[in-house]
Structures are given as structure tokens and as C-alpha cells.
Amino acid sequence: MYMFTVYLSVPLITPPVSVVPVIDGQLISLNISINVSLLCVGEYPNIIIVIILNIDDEIQDSNSISTQVNNQLMITGVITVPNNLNTFIVNVSLSNNGGEYLPTPSLGFGFLGPVTNIDSSIDNCSTIDITWTAPTVDDRVSIQYYNLSIYDAITGSLVDTVSVYDTSYQFVDNNLFIHRYTYVITGVNELGEGISINDTFSYQRVPRSFREAGLSIIAFNKTSATASFNVPVTLECTGEAPGNIIIIIQCNETGVIYDSTTPVKYSPKLINITESVPVPLYQQCTISIVFRNEAGSSEPFILAFDTTPTMNPTPSPTITPLLTSTPAIIVPVVISLTIVVLIIIAVCITVLVYGMYKRNKNRATCTLSQHISTVPNEAYEDVNKLNINVNKLKINVNPAYGEIRGTTTVQQQHSFLYVKSTSKPHHVIGTI
Numbered sequence: 001m002y003m004f005t006v007y008l009s010v011p012l013i014t015p016p017v018s019v020v021p022v023i024d025g026q027l028i029s030l031n032i033s034i035n036v037s038l039l040c041v042g043e044y045p046n047i048i049i050v051i052i053l054n055i056d057d058e059i060q061d062s063n064s065i066s067t068q069v070n071n072q073l074m075i076t077g078v079i080t081v082p083n084n085l086n087t088f089i090v091n092v093s094l095s096n097n098g099g100e101y102l103p104t105p106s107l108g109f110g111f112l113g114p115v116t117n118i119d120s121s122i123d124n125c126s127t128i129d130i131t132w133t134a135p136t137v138d139d140r141v142s143i144q145y146y147n148l149s150i151y152d153a154i155t156g157s158l159v160d161t162v163s164v165y166d167t168s169y170q171f172v173d174n175n176l177f178i179h180r181y182t183y184v185i186t187g188v189n190e191l192g193e194g195i196s197i198n199d200t201f202s203y204q205r206v207p208r209s210f211r212e213a214g215l216s217i218i219a220f221n222k223t224s225a226t227a228s229f230n231v232p233v234t235l236e237c238t239g240e241a242p243g244n245i246i247i248i249i250q251c252n253e254t255g256v257i258y259d260s261t262t263p264v265k266y267s268p269k270l271i272n273i274t275e276s277v278p279v280p281l282y283q284q285c286t287i288s289i290v291f292r293n294e295a296g297s298s299e300p301f302i303l304a305f306d307t308t309p310t311m312n313p314t315p316s317p318t319i320t321p322l323l324t325s326t327p328a329i330i331v332p333v334v335i336s337l338t339i340v341v342l343i344i345i346a347v348c349i350t351v352l353v354y355g356m357y358k359r360n361k362n363r364a365t366c367t368l369s370q371h372i373s374t375v376p377n378e379a380y381e382d383v384n385k386l387n388i389n390v391n392k393l394k395i396n397v398n399p400a401y402g403e404i405r406g407t408t409t410v411q412q413q414h415s416f417l418y419v420k421s422t423s424k425p426h427h428v429i430g431t432i
Contacts, residue, residue: 010098011043017092017104021081021190028081028109028191030090032065037073044069045094045101050079053089055110055138060085086111089140108140112187112194115146115167120183120201125237126173128181128203134167135187135194144189153180153200176235179204179293203239207291210301215287217279217307224278225307231289233264233271242291242298245273251285251307282308 018033036044045067052061065077081088087110094101113135120130134143148169150159159181162169179202186196214230227249235241242264249258258277265271279285285305291298 008096008098009040009042010096010101011039013038014094014102014104015039015045017094019090019092019107019109021109023192026083028083028085030079030081032077032079032092034075034092034094035073036069036075043096045075045096047095048075048077049093050077051091051093052079052081052085053091054085055087055089057089060088081109087138087141089138106140108138108142109191110137110141110189111191112137112141112143112189114195114197115185115187116197118183118185118197118199120181120199122203122238123170126176127170128173128238129168129170130183131168132185142189143187147184147186147188147193149184151182151184152178153182153202154178173203173238176238177241179239179241204241204293204295205237205239206296207240207242207293207298208236209299210289210291215303215305217305217309218276220281220309224280225309226276227279227285227287227305227307228276229274229287231273233273239295241293243293246288246290246292246297247273247275248288249277249279249285250288251280251283253283254280257285279307 015038016035020031022029022031030050032050034045034048048065048067050063050065051059054060060082063079065079067075069075090107090109092104115132115135117133118130120128123129137143146164147161148164149161151157152159180200182198182200184196184198187194216228217225218228219226231245231247233242233245244261244263247258247260247262248256250256257279262273285307287303287305289301
């Protein structure tokens with residue numbers, strides 16, 4: 001018993017057809033797959049023709065592939081493309097005994113040519129815009145994306161590589177010392193990378209005027225001083241990097257005493273130009289700084305300074321004197337010293353006045369004591385006389401109570417004396 005398939009019916013819907021190019025050196029192959037999973041067995045195609053055309057729709061090759069269905073319900077085959085075709089169109093036609101299927105869409109393939117009209121500009125300070133025009137291809141040839149490689153045109157080093165899905169790209173220039181870039185743009189599709197093209201753009205512009213510099217007088221000797229300056233090279237925008245720095249120091253009497261042109265080498269880091277220059281004393285001087293590159297020169301930055309020392313010059317050049325005094329420091333110090341001196345003077349005056357006062361008081365006390373001791377005291381003389389009289393009369397100055405009360409004579413009563421003796425001068429408080 002024999003079994004066979006009869007292909008009598010044409011499906012209402014054409015099955016999906018996939019064409020994938022494979023490149024091996026100069027050889028291009030097309031892997032063709034037809035998905036028949038949604039068809040009945042009687043609707044399978046039994047004739048598959050692959051036609052290759054050029055962009056003028058002229059047939060360049062025609063081949064058939066096997067209609068064998070695999071386990072995944074797919075029909076596959078391989079077709080080789082002629083070597084002389086960089087761009088071609090593929091048509092796949094299906095049919096069976098019932099007739100031809102509805103036509104499948106044509107698929108275009110081609111190696112992409114170079115892009116055109118590359119242009120670039122700076123937006124704001126350091127944002128760079130790049131634009132280009134897609135290569136001219138058949139409408140049926142797709143462009144998947146572009147490979148964009150960015151190079152430093154000065155050093156030739158690769159800066160970045162990106163895939164761009166449009167015909168424009170924008171990036172921020174983080175290294176402002178790079179002012180010239182080369183862009184390499186290549187279109188990519190199913191056949192791989194097309195023809196590359198590159199273009200170089202320079203964004204160099206006149207540097208901005210220098211804004212600040214450090215300058216100080218670090219040493220004095222008998223005839224000159226040493227001026228030290230520090231010039232930091234800072235950039236704000238792409239293209240402003242200087243090629244060299246010109247520094248001139250000029251004094252009112254001597255004239256130009258220093259003229260230097262320093263090349264600025266490419267560096268990803270901040271650059272400082274530092275130098276020490278001997279300058280004559282007692283003159284008005286200026287330092288002028290100019291940035292220069294291929295686009296031009298910046299406005300000069302001029303800083304004036306005086307070489308007159310604020311203190312006696314130091315004989316030894318190795319000793320660094322204090323050149324200037326900051327008012328914010330001097331004023332509080334002077335005020336503090338003045339207050340301390342006034343306090344010391346007030347204390348001294350107080351001690352002196354107090355000492356003079358004590359001295360005068362002691363002198364007054366001594367004078368009064370001497371005066372009192374030399375004055376004659378009549379009380380002492382009266383007492384002495386009375387003592388003499390008492391001794392003569394032998395008066396009992398301490399009679400018994402009875403004697404005083406009953407036996408005392410009038411003469412004795414008149415002769416009674418009462419004398420008080422103390423450490424003080426004796427005073428008579430009775431009468432004879």
C-alpha cells in the first residue's frame with residue numbers, strides 16, 4: 001500500500017517567508033525559511049523559486065529549493081548570491097498543484113555606501129552636535145543603525161564608540177583640552193557594516209581672558225625682592241585651551257624685567273604655571289598674562305604690585321619677611337595693647353597715691369604725739385605738792401568707818417583728801 005500527498009489546494013494566506021543573508025568573506029549566502037505550521041498538509045507548497053534581481057529589477061539569478069518539511073514544520077534552503085552584486089532584491093514565489101500562492105513581499109539587501117553631509121557644531125559651551133545624511137539605497141534595503149567612532153584628532157586616540165539609531169548625535173565634551181575631533185561613521189544592516197567615511201572638525205576659539213592669579217613677594221635682600229606667581233590654567237568651554245601662555249613683568253623705572261612664553265601641553269588635569277622672578281626694590285610693577293592659541297590671543301590680565309618693603313629689608317635672602325599687614329589683625333592687637341598699658345598705668349598711679357597718703361598720715365600722728373608730751377601738766381605738780389603735805393601731816397587717807405563717823409575732828413575733816421591714781425595723769429578732785 002502506497003501513501004502520497006496530493007497538493008491540490010492553494011492556501012488563502014501565504015505562509016511567512018524569512019530570508020537571512022550570511023557573509024563569509026566575499027561570499028554571500030541566503031538562508032531561506034518557510035513556516036508551514038498553519039497550513040494543512042494539502043496546502044504545502046511543492047515548488048519554491050528564489051529570484052535575485054538588481055536594483056533595476058533585472059533578474060540576476062534564479063534557483064529552486066527543496067520543499068522537504070522538517071520536524072519544526074519548516075521548509076529551508078540556501079541560495080548563493082552572485083559576487084558582483086552589492087545591492088540586490090530577493091523574490092520568493094510559492095506554488096503547488098492548485099496554483100500559485102499570493103506573492104510575498106520583495107526583500108532588499110545591499111552593502112551600505114558612505115553617509116554624506118557630515119556636519120558638527122557646538123551648542124552652548126561644550127555640547128557638540130553631529131549630523132549626517134543616510135547613504136542612498138533602494139527603498140527595500142534597510143539601515144539598522146550607524147557605528148560612530150569619535151577620535152581625538154590631535155593624539156589620534158579613540159575617545160568613544162557608540163551605536164546611533166538616527167542620523168544625528170550629541171555629546172558633552174568632558175575634556176576641554178581636546179578641541180579637534182575626527183568622526184568615523186559607518187552604516188550597518190543585515191549584510192554588516194557598509195562603507196565608512198570620516199571627517200574632522202576643529203572647535204578652537206580665542207581663549208577667554210585670564211581671571212585671577214596668585215602673586216606674592218616671598219623674600220627681600222638689599223637690592224631686590226623675589227616675586228612669586230602662580231597661574232592656574234582653567235577651562236570652561238571646548239576650544240578655549242591655550243597653546244601657550246605669555247607672562248610679562250614690567251616696572252615703571254626698569255622696564256620689562258621678565259618676558260616668558262610657556263607652551264601648554266595637552267593634559268587631562270589642571271595645569272599650574274609657577275615661577276619666581278627677582279624684581280628691583282621701590283618700584284611700581286605690573287604682571288601681564290595672555291593666553292594664546294591658533295584662533296587668537298585673549299585680553300591681557302594685568303595685576304599691579306609694589307616692590308617697596310613695608311619693613312627694613314632683610315640682609316639674608318633666605319629669611320622671608322612679612323610684607324603686608326592685614327588691617328583686620330592689626331587693629332584688634334593695637335587696641336588690646338593700649339588697654340593693657342592703660343590698666344598698668346592706672347594701677348601704678350593708685351599704688352603711688354595710696355603710699356603717699358599713708359606716709360602723710362604717719363607723719364601727722366608722730367608730730368601730734370611729740371607735741372602732747374612736751375606740754376607742762378599742772379596736775380602732776382599739784383599732786384606732788386599734796387603728797388609732800390600729806391607726808392608732813394601724816395594724814396590717814398584711809399580712816400576707819402568709826403573714825404570718820406564719830407571721832408574725826410573738824411580739822412581732820414578739812415584735811416581729808418581723795419586722790420585717784422591711774423595710769424593717766426593724776427587729777428585732784430577734792431579740796432583742802
